[in-house]
Amino acid sequence: MSRFETLTDFIRQTEAQFRIFDMGRCIDKLSVDSFRKVEMGQIPYPKPFLHQAWIAVLMWNPKQAQENVVWFLKLPLDEQGFLVQAARDDFLNRLLQNLTNSQGKAPLDQPGDATEYRDALKDNPFSFTPDQEKMAAFHATATVTTRQPASSFYSPAQQYFQRGSDLQQWDQLGYQGIADFVIRHQDENNEANLATVFNDLPDTPLEAACTFLEHIHPGNDLSAAILQKLEQVTDAGEVSANQIGALLRAVSQCPDDQQKVTVLKQVLSSKYGTEAEVIAALASRCWACLQYPELLQPFLETLAVNQAGQECFNRVMADLMFIPTLRALTLQQFRSPERSEALSKAIGGMFGDGFL
Known part of the structure; x- marks a missing residue:
């Protein structure tokens, strides 16, 4: 086993800021302390889905927040909902081996910024790729977390939901723009505007908005x-x-x-x-x-x-x-x-x- 007992210990010793999110049923923040307790086998995973812990680790350098790195992980749970320790150890060893091979040094001998860990999950059986809906929602969440601008699709979506009088003109809306608008519901009267037009939305933008509302x-x-x-x-x-x-x-x-x-x-x-x-x-x-x-x-x-x-x-x-x-x-x-x-x-x- 490596000198890092948990994934949390490893990330904490990097120079990156980071947040951990549950990605199972919906996207929700998971406190670092809670996840470390899960890793140590002290508590069961709080929101299991399909017998696994689905998580995202978002890492960034505060001086280059736009250059963030995301790891999507699915880790098996036992019958009582506790993390399978052997799987966690296997994941961590694969991670450290990848980093050693790619950097030509033992991880953290000379700590670097988050971008050094972008390819750390290559060929790792514990990684996964979220579907299009959840990826759009997570991208919107990540930009809010790292205080970055929304995508270029945000402004047209915001204008659409503000307008209210021409709701049939939705065919130019970007999926990512709707995600940004809903996730940023606390900004610029977004939530009030959505509430006003919600019952009048055509089927397609209504269903798209709903897929992101589950994350707020x-x-x-x-x-x-x-x-x-x-x-x-x-x-x-x-x-x-x-x-x-x-x-x-x-x-x-x-x-x-x-x-x-x-x-x-x-x-x-x-x-x-x-x-x-x-x-x-x-x-x-x-x-x-x-x-x-x-x-x-x-x-x-x-x-x-x-x-x-x-x-x-x-x-x-x-x-x-x-x-x-x-x-x-x-x-x-x-x-x-x-x-x-x-x-x-x-x-x-x-x-x-x-x-x-």
Whole structure:
């Protein structure tokens, strides 16, 4: 093992400033102290997704903040959500070996700036590339974190959402511009402007905005607009399941849990409730609301009859039951004598008939 016990120890001894972000369900800051405790096996990873810790490490030199370096890592977790220590050690050894080979010296013998570590994850099996949506959101987050200007697409997006009177003219909007606009929601009245036009947005810019809203914490007015839109389109039943899924992602960070639970129950009881895309969005983004029994029970019943069948049930439950609080609550529901025959059958298909 190297002289660096953890990845956190390694980065701290560079000359770079850095931030760590959770990249699993949404982009969220992860404190350095918390991540070090995860690395030391003192606490489980706080937001597991698909049995792994998905993180981004952003490093930069304060004098050259535009020259930042990002590492995207996925590290396996054990059954209790703790980091697999052997995998962490393997990752760190590969990292240090790459740096030694590329720099011709042992890492940090002569500390350099962050750009020296740009290719440190080459051919590393623990690295990953985020999808286009999350990459755009992270790029917007990184520029805010390092106090850099937004992309060149930001200004046209800002003008579009400010305008409000010509919302059909969206075809020249850049995806990165919408990401910048939403992530910078606290700047220049951006959030108020988005709340004003939210219910009138055409489908394409609406769904694009929703994919980035899951990475911020909207205020009361914007939250009310998102919840109202989800309620309206669910009732009308005229939009695609894709749009319902996008709105569920946007709703996930709204502050009023009870109001969210009410609307989510409405979605589950609608014609969209059994759609795999809707189930997946609700489970992966609104999972915290599933801690309320009045939502968990209808969710499980709907999941049991979802349109994608047993495989979807198994996959969703394997992810949710990895979250300690949800595991206990779910097992309680699974053993309820009031469960339906469909749910009993789905549970049997997952665990075997001897479970109940």
